[in-house]
Structure formats: C-alpha cells, structure tokens
Amino acid sequence: MKKKLAGTMFVYNAVSQDYCFTESVKSLLEFCNAVYIVNAGSTDATNEAIYKLMWDNENISVHSTSNQEWHRHKGKEKLSHFTNIAIEMAEKDGFEYVFNLQADEIVHESSYKYIEEAIMSGTDSFMSKRINLWGSPFTMLDVPQHRKPCSTEIVRLAKSSYRAYDDAESLGDTQNGSFVNTKYLEDIRIYHMGFVRDRKIHPNKIRHMQAEVFNVGVDTKLDGMEVFDPYAWFSKEDLKPISEPLPQLIQTWALQRMY
Secondary structure, three states, X not given: OXXXXXXXXXXXXXXXXXOOHHHHHHHHHHHOOEEXXXXXXXXXXXXXXXXXXXXXXXXXXXXXEOHHHHHHOOOOHHHXXXXXXXXXXXXXXXXXXXXXXXXXXXXXXXXXXXXXXXHHOOOOEEEEEEEEEEOEEEEEEOOOHHHOOOOOEEEEEEEOOOEEOOXXXXXXXXXXXXXXXXXXXXXXXXXXXXXXXOOOOHHHHHHHHHHHHOOOOOOHHHOOOOOOOHHHOOOHHHEEEOOOOOOHHHHHHXXXXXX
C-alpha cells in the first residue's frame, strides 16, 4: 500500500472472557502495515498472549495500562477512551489511516483489496458492514434496526485524526464533523463473533459489560443462567444462514464453539 495503514485494538481480560482477539490481531496483520494494541489492565492470561503475539511479529506494538486505570473510567465511554489510546499511538507514528477492530471481530479476507482501494481514494472515512452472528457461528441476526443488539453499519476505517466516541462502535471527527464514504459498505465486511463465544463464559461476560462498563441493570433474562441461551432474546425465525464462508482465520475457533 502506498499510504500507510495501521490496525488498532484494545483488550481487557480477553482470554477469560473468550474473545477471539488472537485471530483478530492476525486479521489486522493481513492488510495493515502495523498493529497497535492497548492492554487495558488485564488480570488474566491475556497479558502473556498479547506479548507472545508481539514477540512473534515485529509489526505489533503494545501499550499496557494499569487495572486501576480500567476501573477509573465509567460508562460506555471507557471503551472509546482505551480505543483512542491505540489510535493516538498510530497517529503519532505517522500513519495516515487506521482500521479499528474490536477484540471479538474478524475482517473477511475478500475485503482486503477494497480496504486498499478505499485508502488510495483519500477520503476521510468509510462505512463498513458488520455481521452479527447469533445462535451459531454460521447464522446471523436478521431483525429490524430497533431490535439489533448493536449496529450493523459502522465506521472503522478512517484517517488517523479521527477518534472513537461513545461505546467505540464507530470513528468520527468530533471537532469538524465527518464525511463518510458508503461506496464500500457491502465490500468491507466485519464478522462479529462476540455473541457466539463459549456459552459457559458468555453469561458472566454480559453481566460484566452491563454492570461494570455500561452501568445499567443486569438483564433479568440472565437470572440463574449459567449456560448462554441465545433464544432467550431472539427466535430461530430471527436468524438466517451467513451468505459466505466465515473468514479463514476464524474457522477453527468457530468450529470449537459449535453446540
């Protein structure tokens, strides 16, 4: 690529909460010149896993914060706070564009050529499609906008002057307003694996996010739930098969989480 592109991500206790972050980082390395990871005070085996990734690849840079720093920030904005540390690292190192990926997401390999084409156009930011898997790694939610648990159209590819905001679903220029190019909406596809993680881990992960990140009451559907039941929220009629094979880098991970 003629214009440098950096991948960015933050992680927190990704191993114990069954994030596919190793595969996510490897996905970024496929099409980015460098990857910046913020370890936001993890207290589990995430620390060792991140540094193994860094030792194995000289294009990965890691910045670690304390666990006290993680708990000092409250509300959904904490997600954008730690995301922006990674983006600021990339901007400081002279990268023109960033692709921000969350630690439970994978970019489909057919998207790589469109990402390169997009940044060659010089546009400030680009809309991407996020596929929210549910029920199994091979089925996706197909529900109206008001029923979606998170957005399916997001801005993750942008100039490095852009920042994450709110819960870090998208990047934007909060000072000058954003121009978002939608040309590649169907071509740049991100698979969200977060709802199909290990079902024995998922209930506590949701409780953690609702109570400790979003500061909202824990969903009563989770009362007594030890193994995640995806059909407590959506029916099988709300799902449809994915329209293409999963990204290659996530296929083994996905098969290990079939029920």
